[in-house]
Amino acid sequence: TLGFGLTAQAQSPDLSDPPAIDGEVIADHGSHTIRMGLGLAESSPQYISSQYFADILEQRTEGRITINVFPNSQLGDDVQMMEMLQTGTLDMTYPSSSAATTYVSELAAFDLPFLLPTREAAIAVMQSDMAQDMLDAFEGSGIKALTFSENGYRQLSNSARPVESPDDVAGLDVRGLSVRTMENPVHLAIWEAMGANPTPMAFGELFSAMEQGVVDGQENPWSTILTSNFHEVQDYGTETRHVYTPFIMMMSQRTWDRLDPAYQELIQQAARQSAQYEIQLSAEYDDWSRDQLEARGMQITRLDDDQIAAFQEAVQPVYETWAPRIGEELISEIQSIAEATAND
Ligand code: KDG
Incomplete structure (x- = not known):
């Protein structure tokens, strides 16, 4: 932090240099x-x-x-x-x-x-x-x-309210958040299960859709939210990590x-x-x-284990519908590859 509440704003973190390019030149096979x-x-x-x-x-x-x-x-x-x-x-x-x-x-x-x-x-x-x-x-x-x-891990952002629970997504007394999703039926099911109003839309149309209030929010990795300047039109972020x-x-x-x-x-x-x-x-x-989004004024909600568990529970119906269609065997194979890394 600099003085007077200012925080350094950089265009990118300290990034690793690309690995050196080695290997011989390939013979000429045309351009x-x-x-x-x-x-x-x-x-x-x-x-x-x-x-x-x-x-x-x-x-x-x-x-x-x-x-x-x-x-x-x-x-x-x-x-x-x-x-x-x-x-x-x-x-x-x-x-x-x-x-x-x-x-x-x-x-x-x-x-x-x-x-x-x-x-x-x-x-x-x-x-x-x-x-x-x-x-x-x-x-x-x-x-x-x-x-x-x-x-990467997808996180929720929106312009309506801080979100700490699936109930905040659904709104209860107010209307559910309209959330842009990718054009993918499982993502639609996820946001429906949380009580949102999911709207599939091309990524390139998303910024102006949020700017014009066509949708309240979207979900993408923090890096995409930052590099696409979504914080200019989204006040709230929640670290949901709901999909990789x-x-x-x-x-x-x-x-x-x-x-x-x-x-x-x-x-x-x-x-x-x-x-x-x-x-x-x-x-x-x-x-x-x-952290940069926070420094630029986005209010970020970090979730503890119990709060994450509430989101996990809310999306359980997605597994009931989709696991049989995608293939239980494939899913358990993925889970066992994932679990093996936890034991390393
Ligand atoms: O180049 C990739 C993007 O077009 C897109 O895949 C980003 O995650 C994305 C999204 O939400 O559409």
Whole structure:
């Protein structure tokens, strides 16, 4: 804290430098310019690590592979950009797994509330064979899924009132909060179970929807709330950590098929390296972003174990409906991978 109640406001935390780029230069297999669309802003871990992905490819091909990254949903939202990948009008995108359950239904497991208690558990699941099977299951869809990385733990923000309990979401005497969700049925069920009025909407429309009062709130990791300037239109934040969301870096199958196998291998490797870096940046951003939001005037509610338990109880109906549809076996497999990290 500086004097006079002022608090330092920085654009980003002290971020780790990207790992050094090593490995030999790949032989000339032609030149490619690849367009990659992102939903998030330039300051996000997603964008910074995508630039690192671009740097790896540029260096290892002496500039023959160029990745042009377009942030801020300027090329479309997650759903639209995946469709553009299928038709070949866009080369790459990096959506939340929640937006991709229409392609691979098993991905909806990640949308179950309070499934992954720690980041270690989430990372172990994303690196498991089971997760690789989910990426492989895109085969035939027109999309080549390259890697998981971290979007992160989602937190509630809103402009109506401080939220400490599901009752505050539901409102009781006042109307329930209208909360923007991703276009995902499990997320809809979560907010319905809490008594909110969930409204699925593209991420790119969210800021102005909140500014105009079309919705009261939304839920995203602190880093997204900060880097998208949502605090300008949201007074209250609650540390709910209700869902851990992965990202999936993906390429148009048409683009992939045009690339020499040596380039394909390099791209797959660079995707994994940049995902590791992204996960690191995302972790560095997380609590830091919450504190920055607080410094910028957002009133943040931290929840104790009993308060979290009340949210967990409120969303129990989501499991009753969705666990059988997603697959009990898959869910227990995820739980056992997660539990193994707790015993380490
Ligand atoms: O680039 C990713 C974003 O488009 C999006 O997935 C962010 O979590 C997100 C959301 O709420 O839409």
